[in-house]
Amino acid sequence: MDIITLGETMVLFTPNKAGMLRYMDQYSAQIGGSESNVAIGLTRLGHKVGWISRLGSDEFGYKILQFLRGEGVDLNEVKFDHENPTGIYFKEMLNSEEVRVQYFRKNSAASYMKPDDLNEEYIASAKILHISGITPVLSKGCYETILKAIEIAKNNGLKVVFDPNLRKTLCSEQKSKDILLEISSLADIVLPGKGEGQFLTGEAKPERIANALHEYGSSGVVIKLGEEGAYFSFEGNDGYVPAHPVKQVVDPVGAGDGFATGVLSGLLDGLNIKSAVRRGTVIGSLVTMVQGDIEGLPDRKRLEGITNYLKHEDVAR
Ligand code: KDG
Numbered sequence: 001m002d003i004i005t006l007g008e009t010m011v012l013f014t015p016n017k018a019g020m021l022r023y024m025d026q027y028s029a030q031i032g033g034s035e036s037n038v039a040i041g042l043t044r045l046g047h048k049v050g051w052i053s054r055l056g057s058d059e060f061g062y063k064i065l066q067f068l069r070g071e072g073v074d075l076n077e078v079k080f081d082h083e084n085p086t087g088i089y090f091k092e093m094l095n096s097e098e099v100r101v102q103y104f105r106k107n108s109a110a111s112y113m114k115p116d117d118l119n120e121e122y123i124a125s126a127k128i129l130h131i132s133g134i135t136p137v138l139s140k141g142c143y144e145t146i147l148k149a150i151e152i153a154k155n156n157g158l159k160v161v162f163d164p165n166l167r168k169t170l171c172s173e174q175k176s177k178d179i180l181l182e183i184s185s186l187a188d189i190v191l192p193g194k195g196e197g198q199f200l201t202g203e204a205k206p207e208r209i210a211n212a213l214h215e216y217g218s219s220g221v222v223i224k225l226g227e228e229g230a231y232f233s234f235e236g237n238d239g240y241v242p243a244h245p246v247k248q249v250v251d252p253v254g255a256g257d258g259f260a261t262g263v264l265s266g267l268l269d270g271l272n273i274k275s276a277v278r279r280g281t282v283i284g285s286l287v288t289m290v291q292g293d294i295e296g297l298p299d300r301k302r303l304e305g306i307t308n309y310l311k312h313e314d315v316a317r
Pocket of ligand 1: 008032033034035037134167253254255256257293
């Protein structure tokens, strides 16, 4: 296994037109979950990924299982919960620029994850543990599960990569901040957006956010800057990477997971950090040009086409 990740995946309902949800009457049903989005992205690029979670023993749980199985994600450590349902969520496309999200995930099956769900041997078989800040704010059990997964990873020599993924509707700001900072301090690499970095450290400039996060304990920090690309400060190296051009943003949700996919995939392929971050900016941008959280994630062939173009562009400069 290259990567293990764990978290909640939900069925995602997207209305077929813009406006407030109260006026909608037709939806498409897809799936979305930050960690499984990354698992799918990495699997499409040929990496071996295991996803740990709980699903309700209901039609939505089976839909998610079938989908992830079809993508080739390893699901051996997914448990079915016979008492609690699979979470769902809705996207509200208010207009072409504003998207709101509404969750129906309280007491969902995944929120009942607990440390005993973790199989140490399974996690130990990977090189990287990928986690996001969504899971630890879902419940006390999820928080303890994430800490246990980190402990197992560290005891077995895995790198821990953490995307803070701040979700203000899931938890109070102070509690989110405490939990996300605690986990950042345990991670080898932290991947915040600029706003998240500012929320966590009180600093506004990428260099200062990175320094503050280094002081908390992580040796690698990569900050997503949206249209300005990304900034990395990684084991003594630092610099900026430009954004990959986006013709039109169709749906921004999932871009951060695309970015994480690119960075993780680059590191697994042995790229230097700058090239890995560049891969992150490319995949993040591709995700925004397609409706859905995972539909825009490229396979290896598509990524290579774009990467060749980028190489050519580098030479031309
Ligand atoms: O990063 C995209 C995710 O936000 C989305 O897929 C759903 O996991 C999700 C969440 O908790 O918002």
